[in-house]
Amino acid sequence: MNKTRRPRGRGRPAQPAVTRDTIAAAALELTLESGYDKLTMSALARHVGVAPSALYNHIANKAELLVLLQDAVMGLVDTEPLLRATRGEISVADALRAWARSYRDVFAEHTPLVQVIATLPVAGAPRTQEMYDAVAAALFHAGVPAHQVMPRVVAMESFIYGSAFDTHAPAHIFEVPAEGSQELPELRRATEAFKPGAAGAAGSNPYAEEPFTVGLDLLLADL
Amino acid sequence: MNKTRRPRGRGRPAQPAVTRDTIAAAALELTLESGYDKLTMSALARHVGVAPSALYNHIANKAELLVLLQDAVMGLVDTEPLLRATRGEISVADALRAWARSYRDVFAEHTPLVQVIATLPVAGAPRTQEMYDAVAAALFHAGVPAHQVMPRVVAMESFIYGSAFDTHAPAHIFEVPAEGSQELPELRRATEAFKPGAAGAAGSNPYAEEPFTVGLDLLLADL
Numbered sequence: 001m002n003k004t005r006r007p008r009g010r011g012r013p014a015q016p017a018v019t020r021d022t023i024a025a026a027a028l029e030l031t032l033e034s035g036y037d038k039l040t041m042s043a044l045a046r047h048v049g050v051a052p053s054a055l056y057n058h059i060a061n062k063a064e065l066l067v068l069l070q071d072a073v074m075g076l077v078d079t080e081p082l083l084r085a086t087r088g089e090i091s092v093a094d095a096l097r098a099w100a101r102s103y104r105d106v107f108a109e110h111t112p113l114v115q116v117i118a119t120l121p122v123a124g125a126p127r128t129q130e131m132y133d134a135v136a137a138a139l140f141h142a143g144v145p146a147h148q149v150m151p152r153v154v155a156m157e158s159f160i161y162g163s164a165f166d167t168h169a170p171a172h173i174f175e176v177p178a179e180g181s182q183e184l185p186e187l188r189r190a191t192e193a194f195k196p197g198a199a200g201a202a203g204s205n206p207y208a209e210e211p212f213t214v215g216l217d218l219l220l221a222d223l
Numbered sequence: 224m225n226k227t228r229r230p231r232g233r234g235r236p237a238q239p240a241v242t243r244d245t246i247a248a249a250a251l252e253l254t255l256e257s258g259y260d261k262l263t264m265s266a267l268a269r270h271v272g273v274a275p276s277a278l279y280n281h282i283a284n285k286a287e288l289l290v291l292l293q294d295a296v297m298g299l300v301d302t303e304p305l306l307r308a309t310r311g312e313i314s315v316a317d318a319l320r321a322w323a324r325s326y327r328d329v330f331a332e333h334t335p336l337v338q339v340i341a342t343l344p345v346a347g348a349p350r351t352q353e354m355y356d357a358v359a360a361a362l363f364h365a366g367v368p369a370h371q372v373m374p375r376v377v378a379m380e381s382f383i384y385g386s387a388f389d390t391h392a393p394a395h396i397f398e399v400p401a402e403g404s405q406e407l408p409e410l411r412r413a414t415e416a417f418k419p420g421a422a423g424a425a426g427s428n429p430y431a432e433e434p435f436t437v438g439l440d441l442l443l444a445d446l
Binding site: 037111112114115118119120121122123129130132133134136137139140145146147148149150151152153154155156157158159160161162163165166168169170172173174175176177183184185186187189190191192193194195207208210211212213214215218219221222 | 260334335337338341342343344345346352353355356357359360362363369370371372373374375376377378379380381382383384385386388389391392393395396397398399400406407408409410412413414415416417418430431433434435436437438441442444445
């Protein structure tokens with residue numbers, strides 16, 4: 001839309017109000033609709049319905065947009081259980097279990113962002129920083145030695161990111177044709193005993209539940 | 224290159240010999256050079272130096288190409304420790320540790336493939352199937368109940384895939400500016416105590432080693 005042709009004067013502002021929050025929300029929406037590859041400053045401006053210059057008043061470049069997007073996604077993760085654990089209201093293991101599940105579910109809906117956010121610094125992303133502060137606080141509260149806190153956070157995150165992909169795996173991923181399976185006796189035996197969990201969110205792989213629970217239990221067993 | 228203009232007749236064949244193995248190797252090479260998004264049948268044909276029809280003599284479509292690519296990548300993972308554990312030569316925990324490290328290192332070099340392969344069925348990929356058979360055999364050998372074998376395999380894989388991303392994270396990923404860090408005491412305390420591991424492969428994040436070791440130890444603690 002050509003700004004210069006728009007009549008000026010009284011009435012409402014010609015363009016929607018743009019804030020960093022509306023930019024973040026629009027970037028998240030656009031990524032969900034069209035994938036991360038389609039997220040450019042000009043596509044985002046079109047999606048918001050403003051000229052690109054209106055975005056550049058709030059964010060300097062694509063890198064800053066990514067940080068904003070990271071913070072919008074991380075802001076969806078439920079950190080309340082962590083705060084409750086640090087107040088002594090629930091166990092730290094239960095809190096981490098609830099946090100990890102919420103974190104996985106958020107990224108299951110945003111798998112194209114996993115690779116980006118897994119390697120994006122937290123600088124400039126206040127909600128992301130607060131989440132890490134809350135996870136660290138919970139681990140300290142459980143008595144984890146300081147030098148082990150971040151390694152445990154990162155180990156859990158790695159597990160969570162991979163588990164987010166697994167929610168999209170087809171249920172028959174490990175199936176081998178009967179004619180070949182004589183040579184794969186262990187895989188066949190293991191696959192036959194692999195049971196789906198309770199139905200999760202719509203469209204999610206029911207075989208993703210048990211590995212997620214088993215992995216989390218192992219990662220939290222000593223807390 | 225236009226086949227019809229190529230002189231026919233005596234001498235060597237005009238086109239390089241094409242087999243499923245050479246197609247797989249070329250697809251892997253092309254993905255490493257140009258990224259997964261650039262992997263199309265026509266780009267692959269150009270890379271091999273043949274007409275697209277020469278590829279279609281061996282593989283039916285892009286889906287089959289993916290299975291071939293999956294098998295080429297999975298074939299790089301070292302399964303020898305698993306076979307040794309099943310023969311009783313080394314402990315199952317040590318074997319799974321070595322396998323997991325090899326698996327992570329292979330995917331650290333092919334991170335764009337993680338999302339694809341994490342959700343790709345193993346049907347049609349013999350080396351991939353053999354790997355899963357070997358992992359399952361090792362877990363059975365360690366006395367893991369049948370219904371827990373695949374959940375444990377998938378849990379380890381999720382952790383491995385996420386850990387592959389972490390090898391590309393910048394060392395300062397958790398650093399927060401000094402002026403903001405008063406409000407993030409737990410994150411600051413945890414980050415200060417987070418020490419890099421021994422230097423890994425060139426270009427890899429030294430802070431990825433400790434989380435990988437810690438996570439693996441927890442995932443294998445009960446074996």
